[in-house]
Amino acid sequence: MLKYNSMLEKATKKVVTRFAPSPTGFMHVGGVRTALYAWLFARKNNGQFILRIEDTDKEREVAGSIEHIQKSLKWLGLNWDQGPDIGGPFAPYIQSERLELYKKYAEILIKKGSAYADPYAEKEIEEFKKKAEIEKKPFLYREHRPENPPVWDGTMPLRFKVSELKQAVWNDLVWGELSAGPEALDDFILIKSDGYPTYNFAHIVDDIEMGVTHVVRGQEFISSTPKFLAVYKALGVMPPYFVTTPPIMGIEGKKKLSKRDGAKDILEYEKEGYLPDAMINYLAFLGFNPGGEKEVYTRDELINVFDLTKIQHSGAKWSDDKLNWLNKEHIKLLSQAEIEKNILEWLPEKMRNPKLVHVVLERISKWGDVKEMVEKGELDFFFKQPSYSKEKLIFKNTLPEKISENLNQAIKALGGIEEENFTVENIKNVLMTIADKLDSRGELLHPIRFALSGLDKSPDPFTIASIIGKNETLLRLQKAI
RNA sequence: GGCCCCAUCGUCUAACGGUUAGGACAUCGGGUUUUCAAUCCGGUAAUCAGAGUUCGAUUCUCUGUGGGGUCACCA
Numbered sequence: 001m002l003k004y005n006s007m008l009e010k011a012t013k014k015v016v017t018r019f020a021p022s023p024t025g026f027m028h029v030g031g032v033r034t035a036l037y038a039w040l041f042a043r044k045n046n047g048q049f050i051l052r053i054e055d056t057d058k059e060r061e062v063a064g065s066i067e068h069i070q071k072s073l074k075w076l077g078l079n080w081d082q083g084p085d086i087g088g089p090f091a092p093y094i095q096s097e098r099l100e101l102y103k104k105y106a107e108i109l110i111k112k113g114s115a116y117a118d119p120y121a122e123k124e125i126e127e128f129k130k131k132a133e134i135e136k137k138p139f140l141y142r143e144h145r146p147e148n149p150p151v152w153d154g155t156m157p158l159r160f161k162v163s164e165l166k167q168a169v170w171n172d173l174v175w176g177e178l179s180a181g182p183e184a185l186d187d188f189i190l191i192k193s194d195g196y197p198t199y200n201f202a203h204i205v206d207d208i209e210m211g212v213t214h215v216v217r218g219q220e221f222i223s224s225t226p227k228f229l230a231v232y233k234a235l236g237v238m239p240p241y242f243v244t245t246p247p248i249m250g251i252e253g254k255k256k257l258s259k260r261d262g263a264k265d266i267l268e269y270e271k272e273g274y275l276p277d278a279m280i281n282y283l284a285f286l287g288f289n290p291g292g293e294k295e296v297y298t299r300d301e302l303i304n305v306f307d308l309t310k311i312q313h314s315g316a317k318w319s320d321d322k323l324n325w326l327n328k329e330h331i332k333l334l335s336q337a338e339i340e341k342n343i344l345e346w347l348p349e350k351m352r353n354p355k356l357v358h359v360v361l362e363r364i365s366k367w368g369d370v371k372e373m374v375e376k377g378e379l380d381f382f383f384k385q386p387s388y389s390k391e392k393l394i395f396k397n398t399l400p401e402k403i404s405e406n407l408n409q410a411i412k413a414l415g416g417i418e419e420e421n422f423t424v425e426n427i428k429n430v431l432m433t434i435a436d437k438l439d440s441r442g443e444l445l446h447p448i449r450f451a452l453s454g455l456d457k458s459p460d461p462f463t464i465a466s467i468i469g470k471n472e473t474l475l476r477l478q479k480a481i
Numbered sequence: 482g483g484c485c486c487c488a489u490c491g492u493c494u495a496a497c498g499g500u501u502a503g504g505a506c507a508u509c510g511g512g513u514u515u516u517c518a519a520u521c522c523g524g525u526a527a528u529c530a531g532a533g534u535u536c537g538a539u540u541c542u543c544u545g546u547g548g549g550g551u552c553a554c555c556a
Contacts, residue, residue, distance in 0.1 A: 022556050057555055122554085138483065138552080157554055181484050184552075192554040199556045223485055223551040246487085247549075282493095289494055293504045312494085314487045315549060322493065322506045362519050395515070435515090442515040449515060457517035 015047030016213045019073075019080070020203060022054045023065030026265035027072045029318065030218070030248045033283045037245055038216035039078045040284065040306040050210055051083035053094045054203065056196040066094075072266045076276045077299065082210075090210045095202050102197040105205045105235070106158055106190055114234035115190055117152035118159045120144070141187045158191040160201075160231060168226035172242045173214070174311045180226045188227055200224065204231050207240055216243040243308055246287050247315040273346060273367025274323070278330035282323045287312045296329045324365040331361075346370035351379060355467045359459045378455070382467055385476060386454025393480055395446040404481050406444045407451070409434050411477050414470065422470045428462040451480035 017038040021031055042049035051073070053066055070085060082088025092098060109115035120128075125141075132139035142162060152158050165182040172178050190201040197205070207215060222244060232239040250263070269279055281297050289312070290305040297305065331339065343360050344352045346367045351374065360370055360379070373379055380386070393403060413430045431448065435441040449461040452473065458464065465473040 020556090024556080054556065060555065118554085136482095175486080179485075180551095183484050186552090189554050194554075196554090198554070203556085218550095219486075220550060220556090225485095244486095249549085286493070291495065293495080295493095295505055312487095316494090317492060319492055319506070325506055363517085440515085444515085446515040455517090459518085460514075460516085 013211070013213050015042055015045035016050065016211050017042045017047065017216055018050035018052050018207070018210065018212050019078075019216075020052040020054050020206075021069055022057065022060070022199075023062060023069065024057075024060045025062045025065055025068075026267065027069055028263035028266060029283060030263065032072065032076065032266050032279075033248060033286065034216060034218055034245055035073065035078055036076070036280060036283055037243070037288070037306075037308075037311070038214075039080075040303055041214060041216065041243070041308065042081075043303045044306050047213075048081045049079070050088070050090075050212070051080040051093065052206060052210070053084055054199060055094060055096045056192075056199065056202055058096075058194070058196065068265075068267070075267065075270050076280055095206065096196070098202075098206070099195065099197075101209065102191065102202055102205055103154075105201075106152075106197075109160065109190070109231075109234055110152060110158070112234060114161050114163070115152075115158050116146070116149040116161055118157040118189070119146050119150055138183065142185075145187065154191075154195060155193060157189045157193050159187045160190050160227070160234070161187055162227075162230055163234075164230070168229055170225060170229060170239075170242065172222075172244050173308045174244050175313060178222060178225070178244075180223060184223055184226050185230065190231075200227055201231065204228055204235075208235070208237050212240050214241045214243050216245065219244050219246055243311075246312050248286060249315045249317045271368070273342075273369070273371075274327050275330045275334075275366075277333075278323070278327035281330065282326045286316045286318070296326065296333070298333070328365040331365075342367055343370055347379075348374060351383065353382070353467070356382060359463060359467070362459075381453045381455065381458070382464070385479070386452075388450065388454040390480075392454075392456075393447045393450050395440070395442045398443045402443065403447050406434070406438065407447055407477050407481050410444060410448060411474055411481075414465070414474060414477075417470065419470050422466060422473075424462045424466045427465050431462065447480060448477065451476050 019035040019038050021027065021035075027035075039049050041047070051070070053069075055061055055066075066084065070083075073080070080086070082090065082093060084093045087093075106115060125144075128141075128144055129139045141159070145161070150156070162185045165185060167179055167181055168185070169177060169179045188200055189198050191197050196202075206212075225242065229239055266279075270276075277299055280299060281302065284297070284302050284306070285295065288306070288310055290307060290310055334342075339361060340354060340357045343357045344354065347356070347360075347370060356379065360373065363373065364370055394400060395403070410431060413434060414427065417426050417430060431444065432441075435444040438444055445461055449458060449464070452461055452464045452468065453459075468476075
């Protein structure tokens with residue numbers, strides 16, 4: 001690892017990373033984390049972070065994806081320095097608008113003898129494959145290279161011609177030395193018959209043109225790296241540093257998390273009321289650990305401590321539990337004013353009582369839980385008299401007469417508190433004085449709590465009383481008797 | 482199947498070749514709470530297996546096993 005660090009230090013070029021999604025739908029946590037690592041690395045090194053859209057597969061493209069991706073990144077605060085919306089020195093940042101460039105690079109490769117037009121019809125290739133299957137040999141296009149390929153006119157695919165067939169070995173800033181056998185190398189398509197380049201070609205051209213120094217990508221690209229290296233070599237360009245990240249696995253299966261496995265749209269987490277900083281913290285630590293025992297990191301702390309060599313090599317399972325915990329920790333980092341503002345915003349208008357903030361805060365791990373509490377009616381008793389069956393007022397085996405007597409005492413005592421002094425502390429003092437004289441505090445406190453809330457589970461009676469106020473409290477207790 | 486990669490509590494992870502293998506989430510128990518929640522304290526729980534190198538292996542090597550990735554005119 002040391003070796004790579006010093007290589008990094010030697011690099012005098014300014015760090016440039018990019019996130020290059022294809023607009024095929026929403027972003028899920030896997031893609032977001034790749035973006036996050038690229039962003040963290042750029043920010044740590046005062047470099048550039050580029051957003052580039054790889055829309056070379058027109059069939060898979062989903063309308064609105066580009067906007068959705070940008071919205072997702074913005075929510076998380078992963079700001080880019082160059083991109084389709086804000087432009088930059090290498091604009092445009094959408095591949096379908098850069099076709100001339102790929103063509104130019106294609107011509108270079110043709111001239112160098114590293115690319116040729118593929119004359120076969122789809123059916124012919126199918127037959128090659130079938131034949132190979134019967135012979136139990138892997139199908140290799142390079143074994144069927146046309147002897148005299150036609151001049152490439154753009155109507156047929158352009159293929160890359162691999163020259164060297166040997167074990168490819170390269171360094172990855174995360175994994176160290178990686179390798180792949182020559183089996184992995186075959187002639188592959190650079191430009192499709194529809195005129196669009198393939199990913200294999202387009203991303204290399206763009207990374208070169210845009211001066212990308214560190215390619216942060218998922219580990220699914222390891223096996224195609226020899227292809228990329230071959231193209232770089234054919235073009236006579238030094239490849240960038242590769243920064244390969246491990247996959248995020250689904251909660252259920254052991255497979256890489258994907259949309260098919262139910263991976264959620266990252267913006268769903270926004271809707272559920274997660275804090276972007278918590279999401280970033282969680283995602284960063286899913287596959288990365290700076291060492292030490294601190295786990296709650298702010299955005300700036302994360303940038304500060306981020307280190308490519310401390311990225312894991314194996315996949316990590318997603319855990320909602322840990323995300324929820326972390327989100328709660330991040331809520332604690334907010335100021336009282338911010339907490340109050342958020343909770344009130346998530347409460348329906350008629351329930352926006354600042355006194356409820358504390359009660360609600362104790363029970364949530366994300367803002368969306370506020371909404372859930374409301375929907376379940378868990379807060380209704382603060383606003384209207386609860387209805388309940390009277391048996392519920394009885395604490396264990398206490399006689400009903402005794403309960404009534406206790407409640408009467410409570411009413412008398414509470415009545416002695418001035419309206420403006422009807423606070424949790426005062427209420428607690430008064431009631432506890434009575435409760436402590438009983439066989440069990442529950443003989444008094446349970447019926448009061450129940451009379452006020454009508455629920456098996458609720459905040460403590462003192463808090464409820466102080467929130468609903470003196471009049472309402474006495475009213476509900478009277479009714480209970 | 483070929484090639485490549487990975488392997489520490491259930492989960493995320495820490496540990497210059499020498500630690501009672503640490504922390505966090507989850508879980509369990511206890512204190513405080515009428516209850517729930519919150520909070521505090523505590524417990525259970527892991528180096529995939531087998532060889533080798535070494536005085537000593539979670540750490541290095543090999544084999545096995547398990548898991549993942551990839552083999553497109555998708556990215």
